[in-house]
Structures are given as C-alpha cells and as structure tokens.
Amino acid sequence: MSFPRLNFLTIDRDNITKSLFPVVGLLLSFIVCGAILPFFNINPFSTYASIFGRAFGTMNGLSETIGAAVPSVIVAIGIVFVIRVGIFNLGAEGQVMFGALGAQIAAVAFGSAPAPVAILLTLLGGMAFGAFWAFIPAILRVTLKVNEIVVCIMLNQVAIYAIGFLVRKPLKDPNDFNAQAVIIPENAWMPQFIENTKIHFGLAIALALIVFIAWVIKRTVFGFRVNVVGASERTAVYAGIPAWRTILLTFVIGGAISGIAGANEVMGIAHRLQATVSGNYGWTGITVAMIAKNNPFMLIIVSVLYSALQVGGLVIQITQHVPMELANIVQAMTVLFVLSSDFLYGKYRQRIDGHAGQSAKPKGELV
Amino acid sequence: MSNILELRNISKSFGTVRANDAISMSVAKGHTHALLGENGSGKTTLMNILFGLVKRDAGEIFIGGEVAEIDSPLDAIRRGVGMIHQEFMLIPELTVAENILVGVLEKEKNIDIKAERKREEELAAEFGLADKLNVAVCRLSVGEQQKVEIIKTFRQGAKIIVLDEPTSMLTPQESDYLFELLNNLTIAGATIILITHKLEEVLRYSDDVTVLRQGKAIASLESKNTDKYELAEKMTGREILFELKEKNTKPRAKRVSINRLSLTTRSGRHILKDVTLDIREGEILGIAGVDGNGQNELAEILAGVRKATGGSYEIDGVPADGGARKLSESGVSYIPGERIDVGCASSLAIASNLILKNYDMAPHSKHGILNEGAIKKTSDKLVSEYQVKTPSTGIPVSSLSGGNYQKIILARELSSNPRFLISVQPTRGLDIGAVEYVQNRLLEARESGVSILLISTELDEILALSDRIAVLGSGQIVGILENSPNINIAEIGLMMTGGVQHLERIEAGGTSI
Numbered sequence: 001m002s003f004p005r006l007n008f009l010t011i012d013r014d015n016i017t018k019s020l021f022p023v024v025g026l027l028l029s030f031i032v033c034g035a036i037l038p039f040f041n042i043n044p045f046s047t048y049a050s051i052f053g054r055a056f057g058t059m060n061g062l063s064e065t066i067g068a069a070v071p072s073v074i075v076a077i078g079i080v081f082v083i084r085v086g087i088f089n090l091g092a093e094g095q096v097m098f099g100a101l102g103a104q105i106a107a108v109a110f111g112s113a114p115a116p117v118a119i120l121l122t123l124l125g126g127m128a129f130g131a132f133w134a135f136i137p138a139i140l141r142v143t144l145k146v147n148e149i150v151v152c153i154m155l156n157q158v159a160i161y162a163i164g165f166l167v168r169k170p171l172k173d174p175n176d177f178n179a180q181a182v183i184i185p186e187n188a189w190m191p192q193f194i195e196n197t198k199i200h201f202g203l204a205i206a207l208a209l210i211v212f213i214a215w216v217i218k219r220t221v222f223g224f225r226v227n228v229v230g231a232s233e234r235t236a237v238y239a240g241i242p243a244w245r246t247i248l249l250t251f252v253i254g255g256a257i258s259g260i261a262g263a264n265e266v267m268g269i270a271h272r273l274q275a276t277v278s279g280n281y282g283w284t285g286i287t288v289a290m291i292a293k294n295n296p297f298m299l300i301i302v303s304v305l306y307s308a309l310q311v312g313g314l315v316i317q318i319t320q321h322v323p324m325e326l327a328n329i330v331q332a333m334t335v336l337f338v339l340s341s342d343f344l345y346g347k348y349r350q351r352i353d354g355h356a357g358q359s360a361k362p363k364g365e366l367v
Numbered sequence: 368m369s370n371i372l373e374l375r376n377i378s379k380s381f382g383t384v385r386a387n388d389a390i391s392m393s394v395a396k397g398h399t400h401a402l403l404g405e406n407g408s409g410k411t412t413l414m415n416i417l418f419g420l421v422k423r424d425a426g427e428i429f430i431g432g433e434v435a436e437i438d439s440p441l442d443a444i445r446r447g448v449g450m451i452h453q454e455f456m457l458i459p460e461l462t463v464a465e466n467i468l469v470g471v472l473e474k475e476k477n478i479d480i481k482a483e484r485k486r487e488e489e490l491a492a493e494f495g496l497a498d499k500l501n502v503a504v505c506r507l508s509v510g511e512q513q514k515v516e517i518i519k520t521f522r523q524g525a526k527i528i529v530l531d532e533p534t535s536m537l538t539p540q541e542s543d544y545l546f547e548l549l550n551n552l553t554i555a556g557a558t559i560i561l562i563t564h565k566l567e568e569v570l571r572y573s574d575d576v577t578v579l580r581q582g583k584a585i586a587s588l589e590s591k592n593t594d595k596y597e598l599a600e601k602m603t604g605r606e607i608l609f610e611l612k613e614k615n616t617k618p619r620a621k622r623v624s625i626n627r628l629s630l631t632t633r634s635g636r637h638i639l640k641d642v643t644l645d646i647r648e649g650e651i652l653g654i655a656g657v658d659g660n661g662q663n664e665l666a667e668i669l670a671g672v673r674k675a676t677g678g679s680y681e682i683d684g685v686p687a688d689g690g691a692r693k694l695s696e697s698g699v700s701y702i703p704g705e706r707i708d709v710g711c712a713s714s715l716a717i718a719s720n721l722i723l724k725n726y727d728m729a730p731h732s733k734h735g736i737l738n739e740g741a742i743k744k745t746s747d748k749l750v751s752e753y754q755v756k757t758p759s760t761g762i763p764v765s766s767l768s769g770g771n772y773q774k775i776i777l778a779r780e781l782s783s784n785p786r787f788l789i790s791v792q793p794t795r796g797l798d799i800g801a802v803e804y805v806q807n808r809l810l811e812a813r814e815s816g817v818s819i820l821l822i823s824t825e826l827d828e829i830l831a832l833s834d835r836i837a838v839l840g841s842g843q844i845v846g847i848l849e850n851s852p853n854i855n856i857a858e859i860g861l862m863m864t865g866g867v868q869h870l871e872r873i874e875a876g877g878t879s880i
Binding site for chain 1: 670671672690691692693694695701703705708709710711712713714715719723724726727732735736737739
C-alpha cells in the first residue's frame with residue numbers, strides 16, 4: 001500500500017512570485033482604506049479589529065463567515081474550472097438559483113428516503129438544475145457561436161424572475177404569509193457540524209470539491225483536454241481533441257457546481273427555496289475566483305477573508321458607526337488592488353525578462 | 368569613395384537586452400549595402416533608429432558628412448532617408464498615383480500636380496507599373512505593392528533607401544527584377560541598405576556587407592571578397608558546413624495518393640481545385656508556390672483538420688479519413704506552418720505539448736487518469752533525443768526560442784514513427800543552425816522511409832530537400848518536375864505566378880535569369 005500522490009495540491013514553483021502579488025495587493029488595500037477612514041473620524045485600527053474580531057472572534061460571527069464562505073468558494077471552484085477551458089461563466093448567479101430550485105424539488109420528492117440517500121439525491125437535483133441552466137449558454141456557444149457572456153447575463157435575470165414567480169405562486173407554502181416554498185423534509189437537511197451554526201456538512205463538500213477539481217485539472221485525461229482547449233482551441237483541433245465537446249461538458253460541469261452552491265443554501269441554511277436564496281453568491285464566487293487568480297487553494301483563503309469583510313462590515317455599522325457603504329468601499333478596493341497586481345506583475349516580469357519584442361536568449365543554438 | 372551615411376557607436380537597450388551595442392557602420396554613396404544578421408541580432412532596430420522610429424540611447428548619425436538629429440520619420444525623410452518595411456505603409460483603398468502623392472505631400476505642401484503626375488508616370492513606366500497608376504493598391508500583388516513603396520520613397524526624395532527583408536514574399540524572378548530596379552536607382556545616385564538574413568542575397572546583389580550578431584557589428588566586408596562560409600561564421604559565431612545529409616535511398620513504392628482534392632467556399636470560390644498527387648515511400652515531394660495559394664488548406668485537409676469539398680486520398684491503398692486524431696493514429700504526422708498557435712499550446716508545459724497526440728493512451732494514462740511518471744519519462748527522453756535546450760519539461764513552451772519550439776513539434780511528430788509527414792514551412796524564421804537541424808531531421812525521416820510532403824515558400828529549401836517538386840498556383844497543381852541540380856528555376860518561378868503575365872514583365876524589364 002502506497003500513499004496516494006498528492007503533489008498536484010502544490011502550487012507550481014513558477015507561480016509563487018505570482019501568487020505573492022495578490023497578497024501584497026490585499027495588504028495594500030487594507031493600508032489605503034485604513035488611511036482613508038480617519039477622514040471620516042473613524043479609527044482604522046479599532047475598525048479593523050472590530051471587523052475581524054466579529055468575523056472570527058465570536059462563534060456567531062464565525063458561523064456567519066463560514067456560512068458565507070462555503071457557497072462562495074463552491075461557486076468559485078466552478079468558475080476556476082470553466083475558465084480553464086477558456087470560458088468566463090458569468091451565469092453562476094442564475095445557476096445557483098436553479099440549483100436551489102432543483103434541490104427544493106428533489107428534497108420534497110425524495111425527502112422520505114433515509115438521510116444519506118435523501119441528501120445525495122437532493123444534491124444531485126441541485127446539480128442537474130444548475131447544469132441545465134449552464135447548458136443553454138454552452139450549447140448556444142458551441143453550435144451557433146453565440147457570445148456566452150451575453151446569454152449568461154440574460155439568463156441570470158430570467159432565473160431571478162422565474163424563481164420569484166415560483167415561490168409566489170406554484171411552490172408557495174400555503175401556510176406561510178411570506179413568499180417562500182415549503183420547508184423541505186429534515187432528512188434532506190445538511191448535518192450540522194456545530195449545533196445552531198451555519199457550519200454544516202456543506203463545508204466538507206466545498207473542501208472536497210476543491211481537491212477534486214484540482215485533481216481533475218492536473219491529473220486526468222479530461223483535465224488535459226480542458227487545458228489544451230483553454231490554451232489554444234486551434235491546437236486542440238490540430239491534435240484531434242474534440243474542442244466543442246470539451247467546452248460544452250466543462251461549462252455544464254461548472255453549472256452543476258454552481259448548482260451545488262444553491263442546494264447548499266436550501267439544505268443547510270434556509271431549508272426552503274426563497275427568492276433571495278442565491279445571496280449574491282454567484283457574483284461573490286466570481287470575485288473570489290478573480291482575486292485568487294484562479295488558483296484552487298488560494299480560493300479558501302480569499303473566500304474566508306472576503307466573507308469576513310462582509311460579515312464584519314455589517315457589525316461595524318453598529319459598533320463603529322461606519323456606514324455599510326464604507327465597508328463596501330473597502331471590499332471594492334480589495335478587488336481593485338488585487339486585480340491591478342496582475343498588471344504590476346506583468347511590469348515586473350517585463351523588467352526581469354527585458355523588452356517583450358526582443359528575446360534575450362540567443363536563438364537556435366545547438367551546441 | 369565618399370560615405371553618404373555614417374553610424375557611430377549606436378546603442379539601444381530594451382529592458383536588460385542590448386539590441387544595439389555600440390554599432391558603427393559606413394555606407395558608401397551609390398552602393399547597395401547589406402545588413403546581415405540572424406533574427407534578433409538588432410538589424411531592424413538599428414535601421415528603425417536611422418529612420419527615427421526608435422530613439423537611440425547613445426551614438427551619432429552622420430548623413431553626407433553632417434551630424435543628423437533624427438527624432439521622427441519626418442526628420443528622416445527630410446534628410447533623404449526612406450525605409451520600406453516588411454509590412455507596407457500604403458493606403459489600400461487609394462490608387463497607386465494617390466499613394467505616391469500622399470508620400471510627396473508628407474514632405475512638401477506646394478506641389479505642381481501636373482508635373483508630379485508626369486513624374487509619376489515616368490517612374491511607373493520604369494518600374495513596369497505604367498498601366499497600374501489608377502488602380503487601387505489593394506488590387507495589386509505583393510511584388511507590385513512593394514514597387515509602389517519604392518517609387519513613393521524615391522519621390523519623397525530619398526537618397527538612402529532602407530529595405531527590410533524585401534524578398535521574403537517574392538518569387539525568384541520578382542527578386543531578380545527588384546534588384547535590377549534597385550540597381551538602376553543606385554546608378555541614378557541613390558544608396559540602398561538591404562536588411563536581410565539570406566547569405567545568397569548578400570553575395571548576389573550587394574556591394575558591401577555589415578554583419579551583426581547579438582547587437583554588435585561583427586564585420587564589414589566587401590561582398591565580392593567574401594563567401595557564404597565566412598558570412599555564416601561571422602553571423603552565427605561558429606562554423607557552418609552547409610552540408611545536408613546525402614540522399615541515399617531511391618524512392619520506393621507509391622504510398623500516398625491524393626485524388627482530385629478540392630475545396631470550394633460557400634460563396635463558390637475555389638481554394639483548391641482537383642489536386643492530384645502521388646508520394647512514394649521515402650520520398651520528399653516539395654510543394655512550391657507563393658504563400659496563400661491553398662498550401663495551408665491542402666495541409667489541413669491531408670492532416671484531417673479540415674474537410675475537403677471533393678476528392679479523396681489514400682495511404683497504402685486505404686482511404687485516409689476520419690479526422691485529425693484517427694489520421695494521426697494511422698501514421699499521419701503534421702508540422703503546421705503556425706508553430707505558436709497551432710503546433711503547440713504555448714502556455715502549457717513542454718511535457719504536455721510532447722504528449723499532445725497520445726496523452727490518453729498507455730503508458731501516459733490509464734482509466735482516464737494521467738501517469739505523471741510515464742509522461743515525464745517520455746518528455747525527458749524526447750527533449751534529450753531532439754536536443755531541446757530547456758532547464759525542465761515543466762516550463763511553458765512559450766519560454767523557448769523559435770528553434771527549440773520547432774524541435775518540440777518535430778519530436779512529437781517524428782517520434783510516432785509516421786508513414787506520411789506533412790510539413791509546412793518547417794524552417795520559417797529559424798536561424799541557420801536550427802534550419803540545418805530541422806532539414807537534416809526531415810532527410811533522416813525520408814531515409815527511414817517516411818513519405819514527406821514539404822510545403823514551403825522558400826524555393827531554396829524545396830530545391831535542397833525535394834525529390835520531386837509540384838508547383839501550386841491558385842489552388843491548382845500547375846506542374847510537377849523531377850528535382851535535379853540543373854533544374855530550371857525560371858520555369859518553377861513562372862509556374863508559381865501563373866506564367867504568362869509575369870513573363871511579359873520580365874521581358875519588359877530585360878532581366879536575365
């Protein structure tokens with residue numbers, strides 16, 4: 001019996017400097033925001049202490065932080081996977097909503113089954129519906145070359161109104177005043193890791209997904225195809241790799257992963273479909289993926305930090321009298337700084353490697 | 368002999384790269400001066416400095432004995448320096464006459480249109496463009512557009528005309544004719560600077576030559592007192608033998624037979640029409656032709672990347688169809704013309720690119736899971752066997768030089784023991800050493816019995832390697848010739864341009880071949 005080879009989990013050595021730049025960007029954004037806050041008569045130190053103290057220091061806060069990080073990171077890993085094939089899945093928000101819908105339907109249908117079976121089937125329901133919502137832009141893209149970004153953004157709107165309609169009319173819980181679906185059977189609920197918190201089985205699913213997707217990308221034949229198609233579709237065609245099938249399948253898998261995030265919300269938090277079920281995680285996930293530079297393991301750190309800012313942002317309104325808008329600005333600054341670190345990294349490489357147009361190496365030397 | 372142009376200690380760095388390192392050169396009035404060097408040796412940078420497109424870090428320029436401060440192309444034009452780039456700077460929608468006029472107007476505002484028109488007519492007649500003066504530039508051939516550029520530059524009053532690789536898009540006749548015209552200009556008092564990496568061109572057409580290597584001027588020689596061995600050594604820094612492997616074996620049985628392959632666009636335009644060819648075992652069939660006459664499409668169809676609209680082809684009597692992957696498995700290898708976008712997925716690791724066509728087979732994978740160890744073993748073996756210079760197989764292909772890039776593709780395509788190899792422009796843009804390497808590998812493959820279709824726009828390469836030569840013009844096979852040392856190059860050149868029209872021009876120009 002040998003140990004499984006886990007070296008696909010490591011970050012490529014060439015990427016270490018590259019991964020450092022976003023971290024520097026993150027720290028810079030804290031410093032700059034900290035420099036702004038005094039102009040509003042706000043003490044930056046106590047504000048940051050309050051944000052992170054709330055987000056990590058109390059069980060309640062930690063529950064909120066993890067509760068927000070889990071769906072974000074699930075969406076983000078799907079985004080990272082789909083980006084490998086060269087597609088930017090901006091439809092995650094709609095796929096999350098449809099995943100939640102699928103979970104609601106499956107849970108109601110199979111809720112009488114024993115818990116593990118019910119949970120599995122409910123997750124599968126969420127995945128199927130999320131996949132379906134990604135299949136539409138995917139098939140349009142590969143057959144008719146329709147721009148997937150436009151279709152995705154449109155479908156997000158369709159999903160919002162479709163779910164809104166469903167929870168108000170056909171799926172509405174008749175015994176409830178609010179527009180929400182019936183509570184799903186308890187067998188389909190996510191088991192809680194810590195009582196009365198949002199820390200539940202979804203966390204394990206998220207971590208497993210990250211490892212699994214990283215493994216697929218680096219270690220499987222399918223992942224190999226995804227990488228080639230993403231690097232150059234023309235090379236893929238040249239090598240006889242079925243480019244359009246790979247794109248379609250990857251996109252649909254990405255949708256299924258977003259669907260898990262939706263199912264996670266229904267099964268773990270609300271226990272029913274609501275119009276607000278997506279919690280914007282479709283968008284948060286995209287942001288997290290971008291900040292983490294599509295690196296699977298950076299996703300964990302980024303999603304937790306990002307969620308902490310959100311959770312802490314709520315509380316500093318009360319304790320520090322910082323308006324929510326300022327907390328949002330801090331978040332936006334983080335994104336800006338980290339994304340521009342990409343540009344700075346490019347500049348840095350240019351200085352190291354010399355002018356882009358002129359190669360420093362002598363070419364074609366044989367001896 | 369007076370020097371019309373002197374460059375003294377010109378230096379220019381991009382980042383940490385010294386593109387020009389204290390280069391000095393003198394150009395004699397009325398001479399054709401070749402600037403020879405490999406890709407990246409700094410010759411275009413140096414000339415861009417002279418033309419005011421690139422700002423120099425240090426050094427002085429003297430034109431006609433006076434210090435010339437050149438900060439922009441307009442300065443250069445005022446000083447009588449003109450430059451013709453590989454990409455022409457013409458306005459495609461305007462006519463030849465209008466384009467020339469635009470050039471003149473850049474320099475002076477008050478011109479006598481009638482006199483100018485007359486002058487243009489004279490020049491156009493001299494250049495064999497008399498009937499093209501009122502034709503839009505986009506309707507002209509590349510060779511004709513180049514002549515318009517030369518007329519335009521000359522009319523701007525250029526006394527020093529720099530041409531950047533002017534023959535790269537021309538047939539042999541067109542090249543001869545071009546230099547005939549340039550020679551006339553030098554007799555009229557102009558000075559020509561010829562940027563090139565082709566040794567033959569230097570020896571044949573230039574009076575003097577300056578050799579650059581890695582940003583330094585290595586030597587200045589009189590062209591008649593040197594030979595290609597000396598030039599190649601100065602250019603590369605080591606001895607080049609120009610010895611391709613002997614062709615020993617005689618071609619054997621017929622292996623590939625291509626039967627009336629056609630490709631028609633939806634709008635009914637023929638890209639390829641009834642292409643019929645046979646290639647024998649151990650034979651190199653060269654396809655000569657000007658770029659854009661259906662070569663790429665032919666290669667893609669044969670490799671299964673593109674579907675033909677008519678015709679078929681067989682390998683050893685078995686119909687070859689079923690897409691790129693199936694053909695590759697049945698022994699078809701393909702070295703595409705576009706190395707960076709097609710031949711390799713540049714951002715992926717060398718190892719991935721080496722197993723691009725057998726990643727999903729044993730030993731590289733099992734049950735859909737890649738075997739890292741086997742992949743590393745294969746790629747390490749190929750990298751050493753094909754002498755790819757790289758620190759590891761884990762780095763992206765994009766960090767390699769052109770020659771090493773092509774070696775990755777060669778390694779992948781030849782290591783599968785193909786029966787039929789399609790090779791498009793295998794040495795384009797490579798340096799002498801890498802060219803030699805690639806060509807010898809192709810000859811080795813031929814020795815071992817591979818049938819090779821060699822598509823190249825470099826006629827010299829076709830002549831050096833092929834057993835037979837087919838000429839492709841406007842998507843049709845114009846003719847097939849046996850290759851021999853005394854093959855009629857003029858005939859091939861004529862076929863390449865479709866014949867008749869070109870012949871007239873040569874006669875009018877009085878070029879001897």
